[in-house]
Amino acid sequence: MQVILTKDVEKIGRRGDIVDVSRGYVRNYLTPRGLAEVATPGKLAEAQHQMEEAEERDRRLEERATEIAATLNKSVITIEARTGEDDRIFGSVTAANIANSIKGARGIHLDRRRIKLPEPIKTLGTHTVSVQVHGDVEANVKVIIVPKL
Structure with a gap:
């Protein structure tokens, strides 16, 4: 039946x-x-x-996710962080900080849980962060951490 x-x-x-x-x-x-x-x-x-x-x-x-991934792959996000001795960051830059910066810079709302960050970023410089946009669609975003003046 x-x-x-x-x-x-x-x-x-x-x-x-x-x-x-x-x-x-x-x-x-x-x-x-x-x-x-x-x-x-x-x-x-x-x-x-x-x-x-x-x-x-x-x-x-899937088409929309592919478009977003293409945009994110071209994106360079700059985040200012307070630093102390030896240019170490006070605290760290988390997935939530990166998601907020992407939203501010590109207008793309991402859930912080979709940003694959093995551990919070604690150093200045350039870091590549993987973002799962939708299903199997992933993007790599270049994140530059600079000292706050």
């Missing part, structure tokens, strides 16, 4: 998938828990339409 999953079901499929399962499994487990609905021709057409819309939305997001 074909059903359309309304939620992810372990070992069966993900939300929106059309799967073949036994009638008893549908009647006793999937339907009572609201995990699936029987696949009628109308619901199959609706599910197909929703999957096409989701694919189109993902394609547009």
Whole structure:
């Protein structure tokens, strides 16, 4: 019997998938828990339409992410930091600082968790920081830390 999953079901499929399962499994487990609905021709057409819309939305997001990555790859971000003896920074430059600087310089809002910084930057100079824009799309941003005057 074909059903359309309304939620992810372990070992069966993900939300929106059309799967073949036994009638008893549908009647006793999937339907009572609201995990699936029987696949009628109308619901199959609706599910197909929703999957096409989701694919189109993902394609547009991927294109936008590629454009953002191209912009970020060309970007050089300068961050001023207070320094002490031997040009060491008081504190450190974190992913949140870098995200705020990118937003200010390029107008691109990035979540700080998408900036891959193994450890906070504690020295002056040029650093290359990896940013996960979307899915598999990554960009490298050149960050220059200069002393605050």
